[in-house]
Amino acid sequence: MTTALYRRYRPDTFDQVIGQEHVTEPLKAALRANRVTHAYLFSGPRGCGKTTSARILARCLNCAQGPTDTPCGQCESCRELATGGPGSLDVVEIDAASHGGVDDARDLRERATFAPVRDRYKIFIIDEAHMVTNQGFNALLKLVEEPPEHVKFVFATTEPERVIGTIRSRTHHYPFRLVPPDVLGPYLTTLCAEEHVNVGDGVLTLVMRAGGGSVRDTLSVLDQLMAGAIDGQVTYQTAVALLGYTDSALLDQSVDALAGGDGAAAFRVVERMVESGHDPRRFVEDLLQRLRDLLIIAVAGDGARDVLAD
Structure with missing residues (x-):
């Protein structure tokens, strides 16, 4: 069974x-x-690197050569926490969506009193932290305020406003953000080369648009297209069909008709769009996007390149 693309290429440093340089550089410093x-407290949209960065931070803190901003990758702790590794007993990941009650918080509080099994710190990564109940947060309050020397916490959430203020005020808050196309595009191009898959013109633009700036979502979309690649090729027509976007030829014809008042x-x-099975709502969204791009080009001229995603 093939491992998902976003798991194979999960960062280790x-x-x-x-x-996310606005987050990673201060953490490294x-x-x-x-x-x-x-x-x-790591907050931000889904799939932008919050939990991954929490694992990297744990790796940096418990590296045998650390604490360091660049894990050695050779010690037992680094190998356990690397992509595909078995995980470490001293780095505990908790899914608050299913373990966010007061009893779970009390259990965590009890586990935190024990010293690390082997490493420097016992690190608790609490994913979906906004799902912890108010009673659960209150049970953790004293521990988060005055933890033992060997304990570190990383809360990861898509909704920081739902983390109670008394917890937020006791953390260093780092907001993650969606990744822009000018950063994501070159990364996807490199990844396709490593996977020995050729993509047609415009395919990666569609992939980034479908991913909405989330690296994980974008890689999931690309993984789907790669899985169906024929002879290592992903064509624009294949991407349009699988992702549900409107063919650019139909959009161009629509714009020409509107411009000519025809x-x-x-x-x-519109009739061809319906006959070809396109979603009318998607057609309207794509046409509005095309008109928006043309308006920017008309107003900004050469400067439009800095504004348009494609």
Whole structure:
């Protein structure tokens, strides 16, 4: 069975995390200066690197050569926490969506009193932290405020406003953001080369649009297209069909009809769109996007390149 693309290419160091330099650089500086705090809050949209960065931070803190901003990758702790590794007993990941109650918080509080089995720190990564109940947060409050020297917390959430203020105020908050196309595009091009898959013109633009700036979602979309690649080729027509977008030829014909004031031609395009099985709502969204791009080009001229995603 093939491992999902986003799992195979999950970063193992902060230098491999793309589009989040505003987070990774301060974290690396704190590691170099030995100014790592006891609790962090990583927030942002799904699939942008919050949990991955929490694992990398744990790797940096428990590396035999550390704490360091660049894990050695050779020690037992680094190997256990690497992509595809078995995980470490001293790095505990908790899914708050299913373990966010007060009893779970009390259990965590009890586990935190025990020293690490082998490594420097016992690190608790609490994913989907907004799902912890108020009672659960209150049970953790004293522990997060004054943890034992060997304990670190990383809370990861897509909804930081739902993490109670008394917990937020005791953490260092790092907001993650969606990755822009000018960063994601070159990364996808390199990845396709490593996977020995050729993609047609415009395919990666569609992939990035479908992913919406989320690296994980984008890689999932690309993985789907690669899985159906014929002779290592992903064509624009295949991408349009699988992702449900409107063929660019139909959009161009619609724009030409509107520009020429030719109502009959516009309705013929709509008829072809329906006959070909395109979703009318998607057609309208794609046409509005095309008109928006053309408006930007008309207004900004050469500067439009900096604004348009494609």
